[in-house]
Amino acid sequence: MGNLYTRLKSLIGVVIVAAAVIFAGGLHAQDGAEVSISIKxxxxxxxxxxxPANKSLTIKVKNLDAAAIEFESVSLRVEKVVAPGTEGAVHVRALAPGKYEFFDDFHQETRGILVVQ
Ligand SMILES: [Cu+2]
Known part of the structure; x- marks a missing residue:
C-alpha cells in the first residue's frame, strides 16, 4: 500500500500545482485589461x-500595413512605433471614464477612439 500512498501524494501535488497556476492566472487577468486593435x-x-475604467490597460497594436506606424495619444500619454507586420504592446495607466483619442503619428488621418467606461 506504500506505493499507492506515494502515487496519491504525487497526484495531490500535481492538483495543488495546477490549482496554483489557475489561481495565479486569474489574479493576473484582474491586474489589467487588454484590448487588441489592428491597422490596415x-x-x-x-x-x-x-x-473598463480604473484598470491598467494593455493595447495590443497589430500593424498589417507595409509601412511603420506610430501609435500615439496625447490624452493617454503614449507613443509607440510598430514596424510593418509586427505587433506592439502599449501600456496605459488606469483611466477615468471618458473618451481618449489616438492616432498614427506617421499618418495623422488615421485616427481612433478609446471609450473607457
Ligand atoms: Cu509621435
Missing amino acids: GHRFQPAEIHA
Whole structure:
C-alpha cells in the first residue's frame, strides 16, 4: 500500500500545482485589461475600442500595413512605433471614464477612439 500512498501524494501535488497556476492566472487577468486593435490600409480596425475604467490597460497594436506606424495619444500619454507586420504592446495607466483619442503619428488621418467606461 506504500506505493499507492506515494502515487496519491504525487497526484495531490500535481492538483495543488495546477490549482496554483489557475489561481495565479486569474489574479493576473484582474491586474489589467487588454484590448487588441489592428491597422490596415491606414485605418484602425476597429476604429473604436472599449476598456473598463480604473484598470491598467494593455493595447495590443497589430500593424498589417507595409509601412511603420506610430501609435500615439496625447490624452493617454503614449507613443509607440510598430514596424510593418509586427505587433506592439502599449501600456496605459488606469483611466477615468471618458473618451481618449489616438492616432498614427506617421499618418495623422488615421485616427481612433478609446471609450473607457
Ligand atoms: Cu509621435
